[in-house]
Amino acid sequence: MAHGRWYPSATTLGDGTVMAFSGLSETGPTNTAVEIYTVGSGWSQEYPSGWTPPLYPRLHLLPNGNVFYSGPTNSSMMFDSTAHTWSYVTATNYSSGRTYGSSVLLPLTPANGYRPRVMIFGGGNPATATTEIMDLSAATPTWQWGPPMSQPRIEMNAVLLPTGKVLALGGSTNDEDAATASLNADLFDADGGSVSSAGQNAFPRLYHSVAILLQDGRVFVAGGNPTRGTYEPHMEVYSPAYLFAPDGSLAPRPTVTGVSSSAIGYGTTFQVQTPDATSITSAVLMRAGAVTHAFDMEQRLVGMSFTAGGGVLTVTAPPNGNIAPPGYYLLFLLNSAGVPSVGTFVQISPSAQPGDFSLSASPATQTVVASRSTTYTISVSPIAGFTGTVSMSVSGLPAGSTASFNPQAVSGAGSSTLTVNTGVLTPLGNYPLTITGVSGGTSHAANVNMMVIGAPAPPVIGN
DSSP states (O other), X not given: OXXXXXXXXXXXXXXXXXXXXXXXXXXXXXOOEEEEEETTTEEOOOEEOSSOOOSSXXXXXXXXXXXXXXXXXXEEEEEETTTTEEEEEEEOSSTTOOTTOEEEEOOBOTTXXXXXXXXXXXXXXXXXXXXXXXXXXXXXXXXXXXXXXXXXXXXXXXXXXXXXXXXXXXXXXXXXXXXXXXXXXXXXXXXXXXXXXXXXXXXXXXXXXXXXXXXXXXXXXEOOBSSXXXXXXXXXXXXXXXXXXXXXXXXXXOOOOEESOSEEOTTOEEEEEOTTXXXXXXXXXXXXXXXXXXXXXXXXXXXXXXXXXXXXXXXXXXXXXXXXXXXXXXXXXXXXTOOBOOOEEEEEOTTOOOOEEEXXXXXXXXXXXXXXXXXXXXXXXXXXXXXXXXEEEEEOOOTTOEEEEESSEEESSEEEEEEEEOOTXXXXXXXXXXXXXXXXXXXXXXXXXXXXXOOOOXXXXXX
16 A cells, blocks of 8 residues: 555455555554555555545445445545545434444345445444434435434444344443443344344443354354453354244244355356245345444345245346455345345355356167157266256157156256156157256257157967
8 A cells, every 4th residue: 555544444346356445544644545456466546535534434335336435424425436536425414423333235135126225323422323324326315314223322333134134232322431331232124114122232342342243143242342441351142033933942944055156156147955945035145244343344235036946046146246246245045934044155256157067868869669668867067166956858759758857956966867658649750859957047958869669569379
């Protein structure tokens, strides 16, 4: 970098570069320039901002590639990632500033058209309990009041859950004051405009505390300075209500038994093996978090569309890096009761290409007597690390015949037996059959022949 940065924000952009902004320079003043880091080539030139940001500015990458500044000051700003310039958007309703409050980019899903909305929470000293939400897809974006938290919070945390709801917890009314600690946790449904109680944490979580989503869908909570120079050594794990049935027992969870590729390209389809395919209502990616000082710089939920088959979901990856920046995500499946699976790590990469497979069938020709059956062996061979599920079908069968595959689908590599049953009335003749294997948007075919002949004449028995 051209100059130092102490307490900056680092934001991954849609092409995998990292935008650094703010922080104190090596000589003391705030570094007001933007710099962008590219792996393999290093830092860009400095792009002057023309304004002085606070430390740890709350920045969010939007689906159009621009970066939105939501606080903690009350002037909201936009960074044009192409022109490398800043512009003023609007002011927050809460005019006093939200020092060490939190900010969350709400879920981006195909159902909402990847509409960018940002929700800000608390902050200030003494703190506020207010929240605000902005729809950045509006022609003239403005902040709207959201439902208030149950307690004021400075140095709080806000954690996006796989359900799309936001867990707000920790903080205090007065900064670094355990006597005014906010122990109540709140669960926000930004779509429904509601907030509900989410229990209480046992220990004050103030300055330097963290809260982050775990792979199993719970939330890890730790750290904090109850007062300057003292440290909270206890760790807590919060289990959201979605993990429990109405009677208090653990809710049955969807399971993921495999993913066709650990590296997934934009706009590609991939397969998720699950015995619960028919009950799945949501498939989401949760970006691996990076939380400090009441803000998670990487927190992001991206929904995906899918179709369900027998024991498998065919999922369409996010369309581009502005919606899902390159990197590692937890893949969660949620059932109709809103219960998430344990997360599975996958990598979203612009260079990832879906694996392929080849399909072959043997023998090339079979002869079968009408009313009898014959078989072919269909083999699937992976190419470029393919681990997907290939579903089989056959066309070209003569009248009066049926066919079945065992198994119906092959995952990764393996074979399936095609059995063709002919009938008494199946017309005699030669029939070219086409066996098709489909995995997501990829399909291949293999061709065989089947000769149907009549039953041999019975032997003539002499006198």
